[in-house]
Amino acid sequence: MAGFKILVVDDEADFVEVMRTRLEASGYEVFSALDGATGLNMAHTHTPDCILLDIGMPQMDGFTFVTRIKQMQELQKIPIIIVSARGQDMQDLFIQEGVQDYLVKPFDTQKLLDIIRTRVMP
Amino acid sequence: MKRYLVAVAAAGAGISFTGVAYYYALELMYKHNQTGFSVMATREFPLFVLMAGMLVTVLFTMLLLSAFGRSQQSRKFVIERNSDLNTLNEKLHGELLQRTLVENKLQANEEKFRSLIDNIPDVIWTVDRQGRVIFVSDNIRTIFGYAPKDIYARPDSWFGVIFPDDENRVRQAYEALFNENKRLDIEYRIYRPDKTLVWLHCRSVSTYVQGNISYADGLITDITERRNSEEKFMQLYEAVDQSPSIVLITDAERRIQYVNPQFSLVTGYSREEAVGNTPQLLKSGEQDDSYYAELNKTVTSGRTWEGVFRNKRKDGQLYWEAARISPLRNARQELIGYIKVSEDITERKRMEDELKKASDFNETIVRLLPVGMDIVDLQGTILYMNQKFVSLFGDDIKGKHCWEVYKDNKKPCEDCALQSRIEPGQIKTIEVNGVCGGRSFQITHMGMVFENKPAVMEIFIDITERKRLEQLKDEFVSTVSHELRTPLSITKEGISLVLDRIPGALNQKQEHILSTAKDNTERLARIINDLLDISKIESGRVFLRPELIDMVSLVTKTIASLEPMAIEKKLQLVAHFSQRTIEARIDPDRIIQVFNNLIWNSLKFTHKGSITVTVNDAGDHLDCCVADTGIGIEEKDLPNLFEKFIQFGRVEGGGDRGTGLGLAIVKGIIEMHKGTIRIESVAGQGTKVLFSLPKQ
Numbered sequence: 148m149a150g151f152k153i154l155v156v157d158d159e160a161d162f163v164e165v166m167r168t169r170l171e172a173s174g175y176e177v178f179s180a181l182d183g184a185t186g187l188n189m190a191h192t193h194t195p196d197c198i199l200l201d202i203g204m205p206q207m208d209g210f211t212f213v214t215r216i217k218q219m220q221e222l223q224k225i226p227i228i229i230v231s232a233r234g235q236d237m238q239d240l241f242i243q244e245g246v247q248d249y250l251v252k253p254f255d256t257q258k259l260l261d262i263i264r265t266r267v268m269p
Numbered sequence: 270m271k272r273y274l275v276a277v278a279a280a281g282a283g284i285s286f287t288g289v290a291y292y293y294a295l296e297l298m299y300k301h302n303q304t305g306f307s308v309m310a311t312r313e314f315p316l317f318v319l320m321a322g323m324l325v326t327v328l329f330t331m332l333l334l335s336a337f338g339r340s341q342q343s344r345k346f347v348i349e350r351n352s353d354l355n356t357l358n359e360k361l362h363g364e365l366l367q368r369t370l371v372e373n374k375l376q377a378n379e380e381k382f383r384s385l386i387d388n389i390p391d392v393i394w395t396v397d398r399q400g401r402v403i404f405v406s407d408n409i410r411t412i413f414g415y416a417p418k419d420i421y422a423r424p425d426s427w428f429g430v431i432f433p434d435d436e437n438r439v440r441q442a443y444e445a446l447f448n449e450n451k452r453l454d455i456e457y458r459i460y461r462p463d464k465t466l467v468w469l470h471c472r473s474v475s476t477y478v479q480g481n482i483s484y485a486d487g488l489i490t491d492i493t494e495r496r497n498s499e500e501k502f503m504q505l506y507e508a509v510d511q512s513p514s515i516v517l518i519t520d521a522e523r524r525i526q527y528v529n530p531q532f533s534l535v536t537g538y539s540r541e542e543a544v545g546n547t548p549q550l551l552k553s554g555e556q557d558d559s560y561y562a563e564l565n566k567t568v569t570s571g572r573t574w575e576g577v578f579r580n581k582r583k584d585g586q587l588y589w590e591a592a593r594i595s596p597l598r599n600a601r602q603e604l605i606g607y608i609k610v611s612e613d614i615t616e617r618k619r620m621e622d623e624l625k626k627a628s629d630f631n632e633t634i635v636r637l638l639p640v641g642m643d644i645v646d647l648q649g650t651i652l653y654m655n656q657k658f659v660s661l662f663g664d665d666i667k668g669k670h671c672w673e674v675y676k677d678n679k680k681p682c683e684d685c686a687l688q689s690r691i692e693p694g695q696i697k698t699i700e701v702n703g704v705c706g707g708r709s710f711q712i713t714h715m716g717m718v719f720e721n722k723p724a725v726m727e728i729f730i731d732i733t734e735r736k737r738l739e740q741l742k743d744e745f746v747s748t749v750s751h752e753l754r755t756p757l758s759i760t761k762e763g764i765s766l767v768l769d770r771i772p773g774a775l776n777q778k779q780e781h782i783l784s785t786a787k788d789n790t791e792r793l794a795r796i797i798n799d800l801l802d803i804s805k806i807e808s809g810r811v812f813l814r815p816e817l818i819d820m821v822s823l824v825t826k827t828i829a830s831l832e833p834m835a836i837e838k839k840l841q842l843v844a845h846f847s848q849r850t851i852e853a854r855i856d857p858d859r860i861i862q863v864f865n866n867l868i869w870n871s872l873k874f875t876h877k878g879s880i881t882v883t884v885n886d887a888g889d890h891l892d893c894c895v896a897d898t899g900i901g902i903e904e905k906d907l908p909n910l911f912e913k914f915i916q917f918g919r920v921e922g923g924g925d926r927g928t929g930l931g932l933a934i935v936k937g938i939i940e941m942h943k944g945t946i947r948i949e950s951v952a953g954q955g956t957k958v959l960f961s962l963p964k965q
Contacts, residue, residue: 161759162762169765172769232752232754232758233751234747252754253754253758253794254758
């Protein structure tokens with residue numbers, strides 16, 4: 148999947164590390180941030196094709212990240228996939244913000260790759 | 270004397286005659302002397318005449334005397350006869366008069382007799398030996414309901430109307446009357462034309478013969494009323510005699526006239542011993558005189574006295590007796606005695622005393638129970654409360670509903686148990702927050718009867734601390750689970766990366782070890798998910814998201830996702846549906862979880878054969894079943910299947926292992942959908958999990 152940029156925003160460096168390895172092995176270009184605020188900046192800077200977003204993070208949590216990015220015209224169309232250790236209890240909130248994809252850790256890697264592929268392909 | 274007077278008179282008359290005859294003889298002689306008369310015209314002639322006269326006088330006197338005597342006798346006879354005749358005449362006259370009188374009287378009597386016969390309420394009858402009715406008085410209409418002519422017309426009328434049970438007896442009595450001249454005195458029943466029964470008293474003294482035919486006269490009295498009252502009396506008497514109550518009747522002087530057998534049974538005194546005595550016989554002396562004085566005062570004033578006696582039996586034992594004593598009066602309202610109806614309540618009193626003790630004991634326990642308790646009517650008005658209730662919520666309860674007393678917002682609870690009627694013995698428990706200043710209480714409602722009215726007992730258990738701990742536990746489970754998930758996902762992903770050979774090549778052994786590690790990270794993930802699920806279900810934090818879903822496609826998709834595992838184990842996995850589409854309003858994620866868990870269990874415990882999933886539309890609900898031909902479950906294990914962390918028939922070594930939470934979660938989800946679930950299983954043959962889900 149050469150050419151597609153994925154932004155991984157998660158406060159767990161180890162998680163970001165394995166995700167980077169997996170996604171790069173699948174041919175994506177990977178950017179990462181360990182908190183929401185940095186993630187938002189990275190999104191501005193790199194305009195990724197897809198964002199993998201954690202919920203529980205310092206500085207700015209995932210939900211605030213989504214509400215912010217949805218207010219930015221140039222970024223609001225970027226597909227976001229929630230990848231969280233929290234259960235499905237917050238799924239409804241994200242759906243209301245237009246975020247459909249919601250995976251609970253630990254998830255099936257193949258399933259994640261399938262979702263990313265469908266979202267980044269026009 | 271009279272006779273002598275007659276004789277003297279006759280002699281006198283004879284002499285006078287003689288004298289007169291001598292005078293006329295002298296004169297005649299004188300005359301003849303003058304004329305020349307010759308024969309007698311001698312000097313001797315007057316003497317002759319005198320002597321003849323004398324003779325005539327004597328003869329005459331004698332004749333007269335004799336005649337006089339004879340006439341006196343006849344006269345006396347005549348007088349006597351005359352008097353006899355007179356007497357006879359008078360007697361005859363009197364008898365004639367009498368006879369006329371008698372005749373008149375007879376006539377009057379006959380009329381009277383007729384009127385009597387017609388007017389007396391009895392029937393006068395004459396029958397012959399064959400039972401043919403010769404005469405019946407008109408009154409037979411009233412008693413028998415037949416006119417005399419009907420009776421005469423029917424030869425069998427006399428015996429034909431008799432009540433069958435009595436007929437033989439009556440016939441025998443008539444036989445005895447005619448054959449043995451035995452008085453007839455019999456009571457029997459007859460049927461009137463309207464089929465009502467009438468009791469008769471039939472009497473006849475003897476028979477008589479007229480023209481070679483025997484007849485009997487008699488009298489029949491309608492005794493129906495008497496018999497009925499006798500029967501009633503007998504019933505009453507029997508009732509009194511057989512009564513389980515003690516009955517004692519005294520005369521006005523309070524001497525016992527009657528006691529029933531129950532009296533003897535209770536007191537030990539026979540009827541013979543009691544009659545003639547006074548009720549003092551039973552006096553134990555345990556009650557003072559004023560008690561009896563009050564009783565006397567009541568009954569002598571004509572009222573009924575009710576009370577309890579401590580009496581003494583013949584054997585000296587004491588007993589309790591609850592009695593009613595009333596004066597007895599005759600029809601003229603004169604006091605004729607007293608009647609006492611009583612019961613031996615010794616045992617009852619003992620039980621009452623024990624009950625009272627027990628009830629006092631219970632009352633004390635309830636009052637002092639360290640748990641708040643009140644009793645409310647079905648509208649929630651407080652009727653009773655214990656000490657703890659007062660210490661929790663105060664005692665200002667007058668006219669207040671229970672929620673106005675214990676709820677912080679003074680409003681009924683959301684799931685107020687009183688809204689649905691709680692039958693006595695039924696229990697409904699709710700948990701209420703915001704009680705007594707922000708605390709939480711479990712309120713157990715139990716239907717009961719209080720003071721003869723349906724009521725509800727409410728028991729208040731402060732669960733604030735428990736709730737806090739539960740919340741802590743939930744938070745803990747949640748936090749731990751979430752905290753576990755991230756490292757778990759990193760581990761799993763790391764292993765996956767190596768297994769996918771992204772960092773480089775692997776030998777077979779390395780691959781096998783990493784595969785096992787990966788399987789176990791997945792297992793750990795399932796445990797975490799199940800733990801979180803059950804924790805949320807138990808604390809009621811799972812909110813269903815019901816949608817109108819086609820169960821056919823839902824089940825088909827679920828089966829498809831598990832198909833690979835079935836193929837791997839060479840098992841058939843099939844589904845049957847009653848319709849092509851079966852719609853129901855359910856939470857699809859949760860119901861998928863249910864089918865997933867159940868099919869997964871079946872796959873795990875079935876080694877050959879099939880797993881069949883059935884969904885049937887049963888009108889307002891769905892009947893679902895997951896059946897397998899697996900190892901089954903021992904009967905003793907069936908009741909515990911839905912408990913947490915319970916696992917049966919675990920496959921030794923290898924394979925996917927469960928969490929022991931699957932069935933508990935399934936049950937939780939089905940119950941959240943207001944459905945029911947049960948399991949049928951025969952060890953060695955297979956297991957069926959059957960559940961129903963409401964369609965709405």
